[in-house]
């Protein structure tokens with residue numbers, strides 16, 4: 001059975017909350033449900049309008065959207081409209097290539113997208129395998145842990 005947009009995004013929110021130590025929030029869940037019903041991509045104003053009856057303030061919407069971007073539930077798209085740039089949001093496709101950097105010290109996971117790597121892997125031909133998607137895990141030390149080590153060494 002094909003998963004609905006809400007299933008996919010709810011799973012991502014759950015995973016992100018567990019990793020970040022966030023408690024369940026009804027407001028986040030409501031915003032998630034509303035944005036899944038909107039035509040994609042959507043603006044912050046459109047989302048705010050959809051959440052109007054739930055009395056969720058625009059400030060909260062902005063905060064929740066920022067969190068959803070970190071959680072890779074949605075991504076921001078910048079569109080040029082005349083002189084101004086307008087930010088639109090869109091649920092991230094599930095088949096998107098995932099590249100993750102994982103800190104071996106603190107477990108922090110950050111996502112990145114290296115188009116050059118993707119190009120190389122996509123260009124590979126395997127006689128007995130048809131490549132569709134891939135995930136890349138890079139292990140190492142994050143900036144915070146590196147800085148922490150530096151400070152400790154300087155004491």
Ligand SMILES: [Zn+2]
Nearest residue numbers: 103106142145
């Ligand atoms: Zn770290």
